[in-house]
Amino acid sequence: MKDFDRFNSLSAANDGPAAQASRPMRARERTVPILDTMHPVPGYPAKLVVFKMAASRFWQVRCWMQGRSYRRSTRTESLRLALNAAKLFYDELIRQHSAGGSPQQPFAARCCRAGGSSRLPCGWIDPRPVQAGLSGAG
DSSP, X not given: OHHHHHHHHSOOTTSHHHHHXXXXXXXXXXXXXXXXXXXXXXXXXXXXXXXXXXXXXXXXXXXXXXXEEEEEEOOOSOHHHHHHHHHHHHHHHHHHXXXXXXXXXXXXXXXXXXXXXXXXXXXXXXXXXXXXXXXXXX
């Protein structure tokens, strides 16, 4: 009976403070969104969000569409500009999916080819060529 009481008083090796001290808590991966920085884009579906992650100083945009998650860098450190880039990204996804395809190239490459101005950072679309492209001109 003494052995049984002694056995019950022992804690398992993977329980309690001894296990926590021997196994350090792993930090979140560098590419996982920082939860405190998640911001939905106002006026757009809740599935469109901008966030920061430890691996980049830039805001990232993520959108879930047709069973797939799309994520791109906005290449800006400003939340206001990141929200505008997220709207452009969402509109681009809608255009790509309505045309029957899914985006193959990085967002920045498509923007530069769509008539981006040399005065704008790479990845940004000058609004005038985009609007002209939507109306069928060009």
